[in-house]
Amino acid sequence: MRFDTPATTNPIDQLKIVGQPIHRIDGPLKTAGKAVYAYEWHDPNTPYAYGYIVGSAIAKGRIRSIDVTAAKNAPGVLAVVTTDGVGELKKGKYNTAKLFGGTEVQHYHQAIAVVAAETFEEARAAASLVKVHYAEEKGVFDLAAARDTAVKPDDGEPDSAAGDFNAAFETAPVKLDQTYTTPDQSHAMMEPHASIAAWSGDELTVWTSSQMIDWWRTDLATTLGIDKEKVHIMSPFIGGGFGVKLFLRADAVLAALAAREAKRPVKVALPRPFLMNNTTHRPATIQRIRIGAGRHGRITAIAHESWSGDLPGGGPEVAVQQTRLLYAGENRMTAMRLATLDLPEGNAMRAPGEAPGMMALEIAIDEMAERLGLDPVEFRTINDTQVDPEKPERPFSHRDLVGCLRTGAQRFGWKDRSKRPGSRRDGDWLVGMGVGSAFRNNLVVPSGARVRLDRGGVVTVETDMTDIGTGSYTIIAQTAAEMLGVPVDKVAVSLGDSRFPVSSGSGGQFGGNSSTAGVYAACVKLREAVAQKLGFNNADDVIFADGEVRSGDRRITLAEAAGDEGLVAEDRIEFGKLTETHQQSTFGAHFVEVGVDVATGETRLRRMLAVCAAGRILNPITARSQVIGAMTMGVGAALSEDLVVDKARGFFVNHDLAAYEVPVHADIPHQEVIFLDETDPMSSPMKAKGIAELGLCGVAAAVANAIYNATGVRVRDYPITLDKLINGLPELS
Amino acid sequence: MQSPGALEISRRDLLVASAATVTVAGAPSLAHSQTNTPEASTGTNVSFTVNGERLELELDNRTTLLDALREHLYLTGTKKGCDHGQCGACTVLVDGRRINACLTLAVMHEGGSITTIEGLGQPGNLHPMQAAFVEHDGFQCGYCTPGQICSSVAMLEEISANIPSHVTDDLMAPAEITAAEIRERMSGNICRCGAYSNIVEAITEVAGRKT
Incomplete structure (x- = not known):
C-alpha cells in the first residue's frame, strides 16, 4: 500500500480498540519472568558453550601479537578466536568502527578475542589469560581541544540558512550569544548485548537483542562474508535499546565466529563494564546559540552551531536539527562541525540530535525571555510558526506547540512561578519552576506484515518488528483487532523473527506509527481476501465486527470465512511525498518544579508534567509509559549522566552502573502526562506520530531552567551537579 | 531449540507457557572441566530449595547464585543486568530476604530457601x-x-x-x-x-x- 495522500475515514477511526487503554498483552509474560530474552533460549539437548570477550586495553594502535597459549590450555576451553587470527572482516553498512577482525585498534574495549569454554566461569577465567602485545599510538580524545580541527561533514545537511543572520543579529535590540555543552552519554539499557549463535551447515541462527532485525541480518552476513539468506535472526524480546541495539554489535559476531570454531552453539553476553566503551554512545557537543529579537519578543535572528566528534567515517550529533524548525525568525543559520576523535563510536541514542540540541536551545530561549522581560511560555508562544521557517512554502502537517504550552501552564500552576530567581523558599529548599518546549521530528519508514486468519477465528500477525518496551506487541494486536473486528485476545502477535516480513523496526520514534500502518495495510488485504472468498463484492458495505463479516443481510463468522485452509495476506506500507510537502513533527511542553538544597546544592525533582501533541495516541497506557520513561531519562541528562573521558588514555572511565549515574526510584517524583486529542492524517492511515523520543526532548532544559529559577545560578554545562551551583547559593546564616 | 512459535502472545499461549516446568539439569559440563584439571577440584555439591523444590547440584565454586539459577536451573526470569550488584535485576528472595543473586556464590546457600520470580506467580495465576x-x-x-x-x-x-x-x-x-x-x-x-x-x-x- 502506498500512502501518498492524506488519510480519510478508515476502520481505525472506529477507535473501539485502537486508542483504548489496553494493558500490555506481553505483561503477564514479562512480570512472571517468562519472556525469553536473547541469552535465555534453552534447548535442554543442546550443549551450549560460553563465549567471553577480550577487549582492547588501548584506545588506538595496532595488535602486534596475541598469545593464547595459556588461554587455550585452561580448563574447559573449546576455542579461542582472535582478531588477528580471523584477519580483516568486512564492516557492516551501519557500523562506523569495525566490530572485529584485523590488527588495527580504533577504540578502547574494541573486541580483540573471544574465548569459548564449557562454562561461563571457565570462559571468563581463560579470557583473563589472553596476553596481548600492542603498538600504541597517540590518539585525540578531547572535544574541546579538537574543536578548532573540526570540519564540515561531507554527508547530510550540515549547514542551513535563510535571510541574513549576521545583519539581523547585528541590529537586533535584544541579543543573546551563549555557549552550552552536553557530555557523552550512555544508553545503559538494562539488558546487556547478548547473542546465541548456532550453525547448521552453512546456515546460521542467532538469538540476539536487536531493534532492527533486517539491518542486523544484512550486516552480520556482510561481516561474516556469507549470504544473507543463510542468516536467521531472532529477537522477540529486547531488554531496552535506546539506539544502541539499532546496529549490529560485537556479541553477535563473536558468538557466530566462536560457534563456528567450537563447532557448538555459543552464547556471548557483553559484560556490563564493556557496554560504555565497546558499543556506541551519544556524543558530547559544544553548542553556540545566538538569538536576536525585537523589544516585543519577536525573534528576528537565530543561529545554532554545534561541534561534536566521532571516529573517522562517523557523523556529527545533529544537535541543530530542531532549531531549523521550532521557532519563527526570518534570518537564521545553523551549522555542524565534526572533529575526529579516537573515542568509541558515537551514534544514535534516543532522539539523536534533538535531545542534546534541545538541552541547549531551551536554556537559550529561557535566557532570552528573561532579557526581554517576558514569561518563557509567552516568549515561545510569540515565536510559534505554522510553516517551516527556512522554507515558508512548507507548512507543518499539524502543529499545536502553543496548545501544549498553554495547557501545561494552566495545569501545572505556572502562574505561581516566582518571577525573581532565588526568591522562593521551602525550609532548606530553594524552589523553582522551569519550562521547556518538546520537539522531535516524525519519521515514517516502510513496514511490512503478514496476517493470518485461522479456522478458529484467530488472527495472527507476523512481522519482524521489535518491541523494545515500547508496546509494539500491544498496539499491533489492537490494530489487527480493530481492522478485523475481533477482540484483542483473538489476536496473536509474533515479532522479531527475520523469517517475517521486514518492518520499520524500532528507532527514531518511527516504529509505532510505521509498523501499525504496515499491519493496517496487510489487514486491508486480508479483508479483501475474506470479502472475495465470500463473494461480498460491494466493498463499501462490508463490515468486520464482533468476529463476523457482514454485507447487506449476510453475516458469516470469521472462523467460517477462514475455513480449514485459513486465509493469509501480506502487504507493506510505503510512504510517498507527504513528508516533503509537509513538515511532520511532534510537539510538547515540559514543566518541572525542583528544590535545591540551600546548603549542599543538591537538586531534587518535586513535580513533573508533560503535555504532548503527537497525533493519534494508539494506546494511552503504553504511550504514557514512553513519555514518563523519557522524562526520567531527561532528569538523568540534566543532573547526573556524564561519561567521563580519560583524556590521556582515551576511554570512558565510569563504565558501569555505579559510576554512570542514571536516575533511580528516589530521584523521580510522580509524573503527569497529558495528550492533546488530535490526529495527523498526513502521517499514515493510523493518523499517529512518534511519541517515544518526544518525551525526552526539552526535559533536561526544563530542569535546568527550574534550577535557575530556584537559585539564580545559570548552568550551561551539563550535567548540573552541585559543584556547579554551590558557589552561587546564598550565604547560610 | 525452543520453537519460536511458542512466543506468540495470546491468552492460550500464556496458559501453555505457564504449564511449562523447568528442567533441572545440574551442571552437565563439570566432569569435563575436572578431567582437564585433575589436580584441583573446582566443584562442590550444594543443595537448596528453589521455589519449594529441593534440588541438589554440583557446581563450580565460582558460580554465582544468579548463574546457578539461569544457566543450570534454566530459571531465566532472574536477570543479569550488571553482574556487579549495581542494578538489582537479579534480585531474588533467600530465606525471605531480598539479595542480589549476582553478588553471592551458589555454594554459600547450602540448605537455603530461594524464591525467584517464577515462584511468585505464573501467567494465569499472577502474584x-x-x-x-x-x-x-x-x-x-x-x-x-x-x-x-x-x-x-x-x-x-x-x-x-x-x-x-x-x-x-x-x-x-x-x-x-x-x-x-x-x-x-x-x-x-x-x-x-x-x-x-x-x-x-x-x-x-x-x-x-x-x-
Whole structure:
C-alpha cells in the first residue's frame, strides 16, 4: 500500500480498540519472568558453550601479537578466536568502527578475542589469560581541544540558512550569544548485548537483542562474508535499546565466529563494564546559540552551531536539527562541525540530535525571555510558526506547540512561578519552576506484515518488528483487532523473527506509527481476501465486527470465512511525498518544579508534567509509559549522566552502573502526562506520530531552567551537579 | 531449540507457557572441566530449595547464585543486568530476604530457601504484585521487572518488620508505607526505561490491600 495522500475515514477511526487503554498483552509474560530474552533460549539437548570477550586495553594502535597459549590450555576451553587470527572482516553498512577482525585498534574495549569454554566461569577465567602485545599510538580524545580541527561533514545537511543572520543579529535590540555543552552519554539499557549463535551447515541462527532485525541480518552476513539468506535472526524480546541495539554489535559476531570454531552453539553476553566503551554512545557537543529579537519578543535572528566528534567515517550529533524548525525568525543559520576523535563510536541514542540540541536551545530561549522581560511560555508562544521557517512554502502537517504550552501552564500552576530567581523558599529548599518546549521530528519508514486468519477465528500477525518496551506487541494486536473486528485476545502477535516480513523496526520514534500502518495495510488485504472468498463484492458495505463479516443481510463468522485452509495476506506500507510537502513533527511542553538544597546544592525533582501533541495516541497506557520513561531519562541528562573521558588514555572511565549515574526510584517524583486529542492524517492511515523520543526532548532544559529559577545560578554545562551551583547559593546564616 | 512459535502472545499461549516446568539439569559440563584439571577440584555439591523444590547440584565454586539459577536451573526470569550488584535485576528472595543473586556464590546457600520470580506467580495465576505491575504498566522492556517485583515484595515485608530506612524520620514509631519510603527502599533496582512513577503506584496499591 502506498500512502501518498492524506488519510480519510478508515476502520481505525472506529477507535473501539485502537486508542483504548489496553494493558500490555506481553505483561503477564514479562512480570512472571517468562519472556525469553536473547541469552535465555534453552534447548535442554543442546550443549551450549560460553563465549567471553577480550577487549582492547588501548584506545588506538595496532595488535602486534596475541598469545593464547595459556588461554587455550585452561580448563574447559573449546576455542579461542582472535582478531588477528580471523584477519580483516568486512564492516557492516551501519557500523562506523569495525566490530572485529584485523590488527588495527580504533577504540578502547574494541573486541580483540573471544574465548569459548564449557562454562561461563571457565570462559571468563581463560579470557583473563589472553596476553596481548600492542603498538600504541597517540590518539585525540578531547572535544574541546579538537574543536578548532573540526570540519564540515561531507554527508547530510550540515549547514542551513535563510535571510541574513549576521545583519539581523547585528541590529537586533535584544541579543543573546551563549555557549552550552552536553557530555557523552550512555544508553545503559538494562539488558546487556547478548547473542546465541548456532550453525547448521552453512546456515546460521542467532538469538540476539536487536531493534532492527533486517539491518542486523544484512550486516552480520556482510561481516561474516556469507549470504544473507543463510542468516536467521531472532529477537522477540529486547531488554531496552535506546539506539544502541539499532546496529549490529560485537556479541553477535563473536558468538557466530566462536560457534563456528567450537563447532557448538555459543552464547556471548557483553559484560556490563564493556557496554560504555565497546558499543556506541551519544556524543558530547559544544553548542553556540545566538538569538536576536525585537523589544516585543519577536525573534528576528537565530543561529545554532554545534561541534561534536566521532571516529573517522562517523557523523556529527545533529544537535541543530530542531532549531531549523521550532521557532519563527526570518534570518537564521545553523551549522555542524565534526572533529575526529579516537573515542568509541558515537551514534544514535534516543532522539539523536534533538535531545542534546534541545538541552541547549531551551536554556537559550529561557535566557532570552528573561532579557526581554517576558514569561518563557509567552516568549515561545510569540515565536510559534505554522510553516517551516527556512522554507515558508512548507507548512507543518499539524502543529499545536502553543496548545501544549498553554495547557501545561494552566495545569501545572505556572502562574505561581516566582518571577525573581532565588526568591522562593521551602525550609532548606530553594524552589523553582522551569519550562521547556518538546520537539522531535516524525519519521515514517516502510513496514511490512503478514496476517493470518485461522479456522478458529484467530488472527495472527507476523512481522519482524521489535518491541523494545515500547508496546509494539500491544498496539499491533489492537490494530489487527480493530481492522478485523475481533477482540484483542483473538489476536496473536509474533515479532522479531527475520523469517517475517521486514518492518520499520524500532528507532527514531518511527516504529509505532510505521509498523501499525504496515499491519493496517496487510489487514486491508486480508479483508479483501475474506470479502472475495465470500463473494461480498460491494466493498463499501462490508463490515468486520464482533468476529463476523457482514454485507447487506449476510453475516458469516470469521472462523467460517477462514475455513480449514485459513486465509493469509501480506502487504507493506510505503510512504510517498507527504513528508516533503509537509513538515511532520511532534510537539510538547515540559514543566518541572525542583528544590535545591540551600546548603549542599543538591537538586531534587518535586513535580513533573508533560503535555504532548503527537497525533493519534494508539494506546494511552503504553504511550504514557514512553513519555514518563523519557522524562526520567531527561532528569538523568540534566543532573547526573556524564561519561567521563580519560583524556590521556582515551576511554570512558565510569563504565558501569555505579559510576554512570542514571536516575533511580528516589530521584523521580510522580509524573503527569497529558495528550492533546488530535490526529495527523498526513502521517499514515493510523493518523499517529512518534511519541517515544518526544518525551525526552526539552526535559533536561526544563530542569535546568527550574534550577535557575530556584537559585539564580545559570548552568550551561551539563550535567548540573552541585559543584556547579554551590558557589552561587546564598550565604547560610 | 525452543520453537519460536511458542512466543506468540495470546491468552492460550500464556496458559501453555505457564504449564511449562523447568528442567533441572545440574551442571552437565563439570566432569569435563575436572578431567582437564585433575589436580584441583573446582566443584562442590550444594543443595537448596528453589521455589519449594529441593534440588541438589554440583557446581563450580565460582558460580554465582544468579548463574546457578539461569544457566543450570534454566530459571531465566532472574536477570543479569550488571553482574556487579549495581542494578538489582537479579534480585531474588533467600530465606525471605531480598539479595542480589549476582553478588553471592551458589555454594554459600547450602540448605537455603530461594524464591525467584517464577515462584511468585505464573501467567494465569499472577502474584498480586505481578498483577499490579501489569495493571499500572510498571515496566516497559521487562528486563528489570522480575527484580523490581521480588524486591518490592520483600521491601513491604521489611516495612512490616519495622526495619527503618534512610528516609525514616522517627525510629521509635512504626515504619510507614509512604511513597518516599518506597522510593528510597527500591532505589537498588534500576529501571532505565523509567517506569518508576508507575512502579510506585503498583507497590502502593498492593501495600494498601495488605494493610
